[in-house]
Amino acid sequence: MLTLREPTATGLTLLPIIVAMYYTDAPGVRRHRHPEAGKGRTKVAFAVVVLLLAALGVGGYAGYDRVRGFFSAADYDGSGVGDVRVEIGAGSLTAVGDTLVRADVVKSTKAFIGAAEKNPAGTGIQPGTYALRKQMSADDAVTLLLDPKARVFEGVTIPEGKTANQVYTMLAKATGVPVDDFKKAARDPTALGVPDSWFVRTDGQKVTRSIEGFLFPAGYDFKPGKRAADYLRIMVEHFMKVAGELDLTTGSKDRDLSAYEVLTVASLAQAEAGNTADLGKVARTAYNRLQVGSPEIPCKCLEYDVGINYYYQLTGRPTKPSGKMTTEELRDKKNPYRLHGKEGLTPTPINNPGRAALEGALDPPPGDWFFFVAIDKQRHSAFARTLAEHRVNVDKAKKAGVL
DSSP: OOOOOOOOHHHHHHHHHHHHHHHSOOTTOOOOOOTTHHHHHHHHHHHHHHHHHHHHTOOHHHHHHHHHHHHSOOOOOSSOEEEEEEEEOSSOHHHHHHHHHHTTSSSOHHHHHHHHHHSTTGGGOOSEEEEEEESOOHHHHHHHHTOGGGEEOOSEEOOTTOOHHHHHHHHHHHHOOOHHHHHHHTTOGGGGTOOGGGOOOSSSOOOOOOSTTOSOOSEEOOOTTSOHHHHHHHHHHHHHHHHHHHTGGGOBGGGTBOHHHHHHHHHHHHHHOSSGGGHHHHHHHHHIIIIIOOTTSSSSBOOOSHHHHHHHHHTTOOOOOGGGOOHHHHTOTTOTTOOSSOBSOOSSOSSOOOHHHHHHHHSOOOOOOOEEEEOSTTOOEEEESSHHHHHHHHHHHHHTTOO
C-alpha cells in the first residue's frame, strides 16, 4: 500500500541548494561545455528536482508548480490594475526592467527582458514618461511601452537635419534655459559624452571638434529645472545608443572612413536629400565623387551647396538659395565649409542627422551615380552617371517648377 506523506520542511529547504550545487562547478575546476549544454543541464536539473519531490512525497500539479518556481521568471498575470506614470531613461533592457520592477509594473526584470526579446520590436522602447498599470504581465507591459499612445509627452521634438544652433533655440523655448547657456555648454563635446575616439579623420584634414552631429533628433521629455549641459548630455547619450546599435563606432572599413567622416556624410545627405528614400543614394553619390572620381568633374570634389549656407549660419550671415549663389561665394577660400573646388569633406558635420541618414551613409545602395537633382514638388531626386544624363534631369526639374 502506497502511503502519501507531507514533505518535510528540511527536504523542501534543500531543493534550491541541490539545484545550485548542480549548476556550480567544483572549486578550481573549469568545465568546457558545448553551447547547447546549458539547455541540457536545465532539463536534467528539472528532472532531478521532480524526482526529489516525488521522494519527498510531493506529486502531481503541486509538485510541478513548486519545481517550476525554481526555473521560470516571476511574472504577473493579466493587464494590470490601477494607473502609474513611469519615467524610462535611456539604457539597456535590464535598466528598463529594473525601473519597472521598482514601480511594481512587472514582477521581475528577467520576465520583462524575456518578453522584450521575443517581441520583434522589443528593443525599440524609447526613453520617456509612460502611462502604465501596476502588476502587468511582462508581455502586456512590453506591448504598452511600444504603443505611442502610452507615452506621456510634455517635452520637445527635434526634427532630423537641424543644426546645433537651431537645436539650441528649440531647447531654450522648451526649457527656459538661455540659448547662450547651450552654446557655452557645447564648447566641450567630450564633457557632454562624446568620446575623444570619435574625432578622427582619414583624409588628412585637421580634426575640428564640434557637438554638431551628436545631438540626436528625437522627442525628449525635457522638464524645466536642469542645466543646459544636462539636456545636451541626454541627447548625446541617445546618439551614442543609436550609433552602438548600428555599429557606427567602427566607421566604414570597406571605404576606409572613420566614424566621424561617416557621420559627416550622413549630415550632408540629410541636407541634400529631399526625402528618406534618397538618403542612401545621396551618400553613395558622395562616396563616388570622393573616392572614385568622374572624368567630367575636375577634382574629387562634392560640389554640394549646403556647406556654404551652414557656414553663413555659423557666422551670422543670411543664407541664400543655391540658384542665387555666385561662383565667388561657392569657391570662397575663406569659407572652410565650401565643397566647390576643394577635395574632401567639411570640417565637421553640418547638422544632426537621423537614424535613416546614418544607416544610408553607413551602408548605401550600390550605384555609379555622380550627379543628382530634385525633379518634383515632393523633392524626389533623379540620379545620373554622366553630365549629359544630369542635364536631362535638370530640364525635368525646370519643367516641374522645382528649379
